[in-house]
Amino acid sequence: MTSKIVAIQGNHPSKLNPKSDTSIFLANEIQNKYKIFYYEPKNLSIINSKIIAEGFFIKFNYKSKNFFKIFKKQKLNLETCKFILIRQDPPFNLEYISTTYILDQIKKKVRIINDPTSIRNISEKLYSAKYKKFMPNTIFSQNIDEIKNFFKISKNVIIKPIHSFSGNDILLLNKFDQKIINKFIKKHDHIMCQKFLSKIKDGDKRVFIIDGKVAGAISRVPKKGSFLSNLSKGAVPINVDLTKKELKISNLIAKDLKKENIYFSGIDFIDQKLNGDINVTSPTGLKTFFDLSNINLAKVFWKGLKA
Structure with a gap:
């Protein structure tokens, strides 16, 4: 029987921004029900046929300036977890690929989000080529x-x-x-x-897809003089609705990703055109969406997993 542990494979918490980080938002939602074990990809190993991660148990607290507290450092057999979230930043490099091969070995025993085989097979930009008719x-x-x-x-x-x-x-x-x-x-x-597409000046739209369904969207408006809509590049998020065209395309992609065993993803539109980024490795934006709409998609995320 698996214990009540959620493991997060991610960048060290000290590198995260609690104001916008989705990994913290997901962990915060579930940490009163499950213990949160955190480890970095470099600390994942195969030892005596066991998948071992060296990391620590952690609690997050939005109300504290020090937004996380490490309780216990240890090595953990990841088979004892109920869920594993793959949440480190891309790039999709050889270290990323190696961790997917390692986690492949226990995915029939532990629910891993997103499926390691699937994120290895889906190159975030190259996968979009199958939707070329919706793109610039x-x-x-x-x-x-x-x-x-x-x-x-x-x-x-x-x-x-x-x-x-x-x-x-x-x-x-x-x-x-x-x-x-x-x-x-x-x-x-x-x-x-x-x-x-010059209309990027008015913002792009990030669509959140959870378990094969469109769950919500935000717009991100580039800062003055920039064409980059990434929040990390200074873009400003605003609430937004999807057009019928955007919703139709989003629903099509959502169904395809569910068939590919992708549980959580994000796609982007500029001027109603898919921009070619199908985010499956570590989708972001849920905390920002909550701050704008007061809709908590972390609850939707965990409910879909029957956590």
Whole structure:
């Protein structure tokens, strides 16, 4: 019989912002019912055929300046947990992939959110290629001639690393610059090139999907002079409704992700067009949504898991 433990695989709590962090929000909702065990990906091991994590039990407190308290450091056999939340920041790198292979070995004994096989198979940007008809003109390539042709058609272009996160390393180019793009490819290999949508100035929409259903949405308006809608880049969140078109696309993707064993995800729209980020590794925004709407999607999250 499993004990009443929820394990969180994430960045050290000292690196988290309690005002906006979704991992803390999810833990806070369930910590009166389950003990919260926290560990970093680097501290996950296979020892004598057991999946062991070196970490600590923790309690979060929104009312305290020191928003977390570590109670007991120890090594834990993760098979004793009821749930494991994979919540570290991407990038989707080799360490990330290694942890999914390790956790694969116990996923039939412990409910892991999101499923480690699924997040390994779903590249957040490349997966969006199957929804190309809902997106701005977009290519994925490292072929300089293909990228040059794309610029001729699309003019202003956003280029993104395929495996980065939080708006990091994203560039807006108003003309083809081979030197810049060669340098970008050398650093990131395949890249995503997308026609720039000027209406990003009015904000994008982040849609929250839980257990195959659209659960809510917020808009994020870039700060003045920026084209980045990430909250970590200074964007301002506001309450928002989805259009019929956005809701139809969101419901379609939600059903597909449920078939892929993705329980919790986030997708983004700009000017009613899917921007190509299907966030499945560590979706964010639930605390911000609660602050704006007073709707607690952490309750929805745990209720769906029958926690």
